[in-house]
């Protein structure tokens with residue numbers, strides 16, 4: 001197998017992988033190795049299990065079966081499978097959004113006392129977007145109306161979804177012309193499942209167009225709703241300084257990790273951890289205090305809003321437990337490895353699952369409901385604190401690595417830093433000091449060296465004066481590599497460096513969790529509208545160097561559907577169909593003005609993005 005150096009570029013990760021070996025503990029990397037060789041049919045996307053005449057698979061070498069029992073070709077099977085991935089990803093983001101809105105509604109009704117309206121200005125801005133009157137009404141009354149109208153976006157039968165109107169008018173026309181302007185969030189997802197049932201939609205292009213429509217209902221629908229409601233409830237992020245990597249775990253404090261995606265609970269955990277009674281209890285148990293750290297996107301949510309340190313990204317979740325210093329791993333939904341159950345059993349860590357939707361083997365269930373949010377959070381903290389005496393000192397091994405980071409760059413914060421208008425950024429782009437914007441996002445994947453693609457792609461972009469905006473596990477990789485510090489401007493080209501130094505910001509701006517890619521869309525729309533062009537005209541490109549989740553597939557689709565060329569670092573399961581591959585890498589450009597590319601080498605991926613940015617600069621009449 002690979003050695004720890006080949007597995008990750010992150011020193012803390014390498015240290016913990018060595019520790020895992022010493023302790024005889026398996027991780028995702030070991031399980032990945034046991035899966036080798038992975039199924040070639042699956043990799044190409046040519047197996048179909050959508051009905052019980054199958055499973056069917058197409059022979060990629062053209063010698064065996066070239067059709068499934070129903071007659072579906074490789075093109076049909078690959079397209080259908082991709083559509084189901086988009087459906088699952090859009091469902092995950094949008095169902096998260098639904099729960100955020102339901103919590104928001106309960107707050108408005110006075111049924112969820114733990115929550116308040118933290119950003120009234122944003123509440124009012126959203127109300128005016130929806131023509132909800134704010135005059136002579138309490139914020140809660142406004143919030144109640146807003147909650148109901150946001151909830152209706154999910155079940156709408158005819159469009160438009162209101163937030164899609166935030167896209168430039170030209171973009172909306174593109175969607176209408178292609179017949180991919182979404183009608184309702186749930187409707188599009190349900191239709192994916194219907195179309196991919198045996199004997200329904202069997203035209204690959206027609207299937208893929210519905211994939212774009214569904215993904216738009218995620219990016220400009222579900223994800224955007226999640227971001228905005230969470231901002232109203234918990235505050236819109238503003239720049240804040242924090243720390244990242246496993247070194248944020250404390251030798252002498254109760255360590256609680258919040259992992260998953262929904263800030264609805266993690267916000268309460270962060271609040272409850274500051275309760276003097278809880279801190280007193282921790283001291284009674286022999287700890288110096290209580291320390292909360294984040295993981296994955298729920299970590300990003302509390303990092304962005306409160307500067308709560310992040311312990312790491314997706315592939316580090318098991319490693320956190322292996323430090324032997326985590327009293328509780330508290331999870332909600334998404335990107336949580338079921339392996340954590342067994343693993344926690346080998347340590348003193350309590351693996352606590354909280355979502356009514358997500359149970360795990362080996363987890364202690366402490367189900368969480370909005371009505372009693374803070375109460376449940378307190379119980380969880382108490383469980384963690386009381387677990388502190390069970391920590392086995394001999395097995396504690398916290399890597400020392402941690403890096404400072406400046407985070408909290410919501411679209412509002414970025415525009416604020418620019419003086420309330422995108423004009424200074426546009427000026428910098430026009431002058432060529434900043435060549436363009438690169439959006440780098442997405443997961444970790446043991447198929448590739450952990451964080452290698454993330455960090456190298458971003459470094460290469462900033463070196464070439466491309467301002468980077470980041471979310472998700474890429475943002476955490478950048479934080480750990482020191483790229484989210486204002487001093488990282490030294491690694492940027494001279495033009496970008498000067499711009500960052502004058503503003504005191506890093507060359508890589510952390511915009512949040514994966515649902516917060518909606519913030520990137522809002523920023524792109526602001527730039528395009530200010531210039532009077534479409535998003536597809538902007539000198540901008542996207543990338544997901546280490547993606548793995550179905551959510552990432554939906555994201556890739558809506559970023560392309562929004563007009564942004566996107567480079568994937570791991571190969572999607574579509575190569576079994578030359579038609580689907582051609583549509584994604586070429587044909588879709590004629591429909592939405594952007595395409596996908598696949599390039600595992602981050603240096604070559606950066607070149608592709610920079611070339612694209614230069615081409616768009618030329619289109620706008622800007623010098624290269």
Ligand code: NFS
Pocket residue numbers: 261296297314334335441442443444471472473474513514515548549551552
């Ligand atoms: Ni995005 Fe966040 Fe990470 Fe990937 Fe998972 S945590 S929602 S899906 S793995 S970036």
